[in-house]
Structures are given as C-alpha cells and as structure tokens.
Amino acid sequence: MKILVVGSGGREHALAWALSRSEGVVEVGVAPGNGGTRWEASEGRCRCFCELREPLEAAGDYDLVVVGPEAPLVEGLADKIQGVPVFGPSARAARIEASKLYAKDLMNRYGVPTARHKVLVKGRTEDLEAFGTPVVIKDDGLAAGKGVGVFEDLEPACEFFAELCRSTDRILLEEFLPGPELSVLCFCDGENFALMPPARDYKRRFENDEGPNTGGMGAISPVVDIEDDLLERVGEEVIKPVLKGLADDGAPFVGVLYAGLKLTPDGPKVLEFNCRFGDPETQVILPQFEGNLAQLMLSCAQRSLNEEHIRWGNKSWTTVVLASEGYPGAYQKGFKIRGLDSCSGLVFQAGTALKGDDVVTNGGRVLAVVGCGEDLAEAGANAYEIVSQIQFQGACHRKDIGGAMLSRSVP
Numbered sequence: 179m180k181i182l183v184v185g186s187g188g189r190e191h192a193l194a195w196a197l198s199r200s201e202g203v204v205e206v207g208v209a210p211g212n213g214g215t216r217w218e219a220s221e222g223r224c225r226c227f228c229e230l231r232e233p234l235e236a237a238g239d240y241d242l243v244v245v246g247p248e249a250p251l252v253e254g255l256a257d258k259i260q261g262v263p264v265f266g267p268s269a270r271a272a273r274i275e276a277s278k279l280y281a282k283d284l285m286n287r288y289g290v291p292t293a294r295h296k297v298l299v300k301g302r303t304e305d306l307e308a309f310g311t312p313v314v315i316k317d318d319g320l321a322a323g324k325g326v327g328v329f330e331d332l333e334p335a336c337e338f339f340a341e342l343c344r345s346t347d348r349i350l351l352e353e354f355l356p357g358p359e360l361s362v363l364c365f366c367d368g369e370n371f372a373l374m375p376p377a378r379d380y381k382r383r384f385e386n387d388e389g390p391n392t393g394g395m396g397a398i399s400p401v402v403d404i405e406d407d408l409l410e411r412v413g414e415e416v417i418k419p420v421l422k423g424l425a426d427d428g429a430p431f432v433g434v435l436y437a438g439l440k441l442t443p444d445g446p447k448v449l450e451f452n453c454r455f456g457d458p459e460t461q462v463i464l465p466q467f468e469g470n471l472a473q474l475m476l477s478c479a480q481r482s483l484n485e486e487h488i489r490w491g492n493k494s495w496t497t498v499v500l501a502s503e504g505y506p507g508a509y510q511k512g513f514k515i516r517g518l519d520s521c522s523g524l525v526f527q528a529g530t531a532l533k534g535d536d537v538v539t540n541g542g543r544v545l546a547v548v549g550c551g552e553d554l555a556e557a558g559a560n561a562y563e564i565v566s567q568i569q570f571q572g573a574c575h576r577k578d579i580g581g582a583m584l585s586r587s588v589p
C-alpha cells in the first residue's frame with residue numbers, strides 16, 4: 179500500500195513514522211512534510227518520504243490519503259479527492275471543529291455534557307457583565323489557539339471581547355469548568371468508533387500551567403489518574419451521540435474525532451472537538467499502536483472500521499516539546515540542531531528544515547522528544563534524558579511534563 183500523509187507538523191512526522199511501520203506499506207509520501215520527514219528519507223529509516231506536489235494532484239498515485247491538520251479538512255480536501263479513500267472528514271463533518279457554535283448546538287440537541295454557553299452580540303458588553311466571572315470567551319471559528327480567553331476578572335475579559343469583535347461577529351461565552359483536562363481520541367468510520375488510550379496535553383507555556391496558551395508543550399499517555407469506567411462513559415455519553423448527530427445532519431464523520439474534556443466533579447464535560455489527531459498527543463499515542471495502522475485507517479476510510487487491526491502496547495509515554503526562545507510570541511529561526519543522530523530515543527520534528535546536511539530550527543515548536551517507560555514516571559525521566567542530549571540555540575521546554583513527580587529533578 180502507498181500512503182500519502184498531508185501536513186507538515188510533528189503530528190505528521192509521527193503519522194508517517196507509524197504508517198511506515200505497518201506491514202504491507204511500501205511507500206509513505208508526505209505533502210509538504212518538514213525537515214524531519216526529509217531527514218528520515220535521507221537516512222533511509224522510513225521507506226520513502228518525498229517532497230510532493232499539491233496533495234490534490236498527488237493523491238491519484240496513492241492507495242490512501244491521511245490528512246493531518248484541520249485547515250485542509252475544513253476547506254474540503256477530503257471532498258475534493260475523488261477515487262482514492264481518504265482518512266479525514268468532509269468539510270461538513272469538520273464543522274464540529276470549525277464552528278464552536280455548531281458543536282454546541284449539536285451537543286445540546288443530543289444531550290452531550292458541555293459548558294453552558296451564550297452567543298455574544300458584537301459590542302454588547304452588558305451581556306458579558308451579566309454572565310459573571312470566571313468566564314471563557316471563544317471565537318466561533320478556527321483561530322490557531324488564539325481565539326480562547328479564560329478570565330477571572332471582568333476588565334481583561336471586556337478587553338479580549340473588544341479585540342475579538344474587530345475580527346469576528348461570532349463570539350460565545352462559556353461558563354468556566356473546573357477540573358483536569360483529558361484528550362480522548364477515536365478512530366471513526368462514519369458510524370462506528372474505536373477509542374485510543376487517553377492523553378493529556380500541557381497547553382500553557384510555563385510550569386504549573388502558567389503563562390500563555392500554546393499549541394501544546396508536552397503530553398502523556400495513557401493517563402492513569404482517571405476512574406476505571408471513564409473512557410467507557412466518554413464513549414457512551416459523548417462520542418456515540420455526536421457521531422449519531424453528525425450522521426443525522428448528513429455529515430457522517432470519517433477520521434479521528436478528538437474530544438477535549440474537563441473532568442469536572444459532575445462528570446466529564448466537553449470543552450471542544452477537533453476533527454483530527456492532536457498535536458502533541460499523537461506523538462505519545464501512536465507509539466503505543468502495535469496493530470496495522472494503515473489497514474485500520476483504510477478500513478475507516480472505506481466506512482467499515484475493522485477492529486482486528488487494533489492492538490495497543492502496555493508501556494507509558496511522555497513527550498516534551500522543545501520550542502524556540504520567545505514562543506508562542508516572536509522567535510528566531512535557522513539554528514542548527516545537534517544531537518538528533520546520537521540521542522537515545524524517539525524524536526518527532528515539527529518546526530524544522532533541512533539546510534544542506536543540517537537540521538535547523540524553522541518554527542515555534544521545534545521537536546517533540548518522546549520517552550517510554552513501564553510507568554509515566556519512568557517515561558518522563560527517559561524523555562528528559564533525551565532532551566538533555568539535544569541542543570540548539572534558544573531551546574526552551576517545560577520541566578514539569580508528566581506531573582509533580584517529575585518537577586523535582588529534571589534538567
């Protein structure tokens with residue numbers, strides 16, 4: 179089987195790596211890929227990673243197309259590719275991520291637990307005042323992580339609202355939900371689903387969940403501090419009704435449905451849905467997959483999810499993101515990365531480029547360093563050991579990925 183992966187992040191490097199390990203896969207192409215996927219190709223580690231033409235043009239040469247990021251899905255790439263199975267939802271189904279108001283409406287219609295919300299009318303600050311604090315303000319559409327603000331006080335909330343009003347008139351308020359977060363992802367074929375091991379993403383830039391939101395500074399999986407029946411509950415109370423709702427709306431969901439949850443005292447509640455794999459959750463979920471990922475994704479794309487291809491390992495995984503100094507604000511690029519060849523573990527590249535034989539920094543989140551262990555403490559310690567073996571100018575990372583047990587002694 180020849181597979182085309184669309185995208186250029188750490189998630190897509192991980193997808194290409196995992197797919198190339200599936201039996202029967204003879205080629206994985208990545209469009210456009212990044213320094214990491216090109217480096218893999220040049221090292222001969224994966225079967226084939228090539229710089230490709232536009233995905234739409236290239237798709238015909240492949241047996242399966244796997245779309246990584248949300249933007250091309252929301253723009254209808256899966257609808258436009260004809261004659262080749264696509265693992266990824268139609269634009270209509272991708273609305274579950276593209277419009278938070280659509281997602282809320284769907285959840286309310288199908289009784290899925292989520293935060294109470296209110297649609298804000300442009301300029302009507304009095305509605306915001308009446309809602310009270312703490313409050314969460316959200317841009318309805320895709321905003322690359324910048325469209326959500328969580329506020330204790332009214333004044334900064336009003337400023338954020340005024341700022342959002344400049345670019346959109348679709349804004350919603352949400353009640354603040356307390357509790358730890360959990361990412362639950364599942365493979366879907368339009369009707370049926372299979373849950374993946376739960377993951378936790380560390381979204382804030384600094385230790386103890388302080389500082390600005392980022393694309394994700396690290397992740398762990400499987401998450402163990404959850405009740406035994408929680409995953410089953412999420413399947414029954416969240417995933418099942420949402421898949422039914424999407425199908426009833428004429429938009430059956432094929433691909434990865436990602437539920438971002440808060441584990442509140444009243445049970446799990448949905449913060450958001452994504453229509454694709456999470457980044458960096460993918461970097462700790464896919465290394466656990468020991469079945470045939472290519473066949474599984476093909477079965478989903480062909481509307482007949484085949485669970486026989488699923489097998490999960492029993493190790494724990496932690497990823498620590500190495501970012502450029504200044505991220506998520508402005509940062510410099512082009513610094514040589516040292517230690518990739520000789521480090522003792524798995525490293526997925528995100529914001530990198532190849533310059534001659536060198537891998538150089540080319541983005542905010544540069545690398546996702548992945549550690550494995552018998553438990554999360556060992557996985558975290560191993561991840562930080564690999565981190566200490568890699569250097570580039572201005573490299574920054576959080577030192578508490580994996581929880582309090584790691585915050586004592588990491589470099």
Ligand code: AMP
Nearest residue numbers: 293314326352353354355381438449450
């Ligand atoms: P979202 O893009 O909707 O997942 O929001 C980004 C982040 O904002 C989430 O990961 C949460 O940390 C936080 N957040 C969003 N909505 C809420 C909410 N209703 N209550 C508490 N925190 C929230």
Ligand code: GLY
Nearest residue numbers: 379394456457458
């Ligand atoms: N890690 C969060 C996301 O992929 O949206």
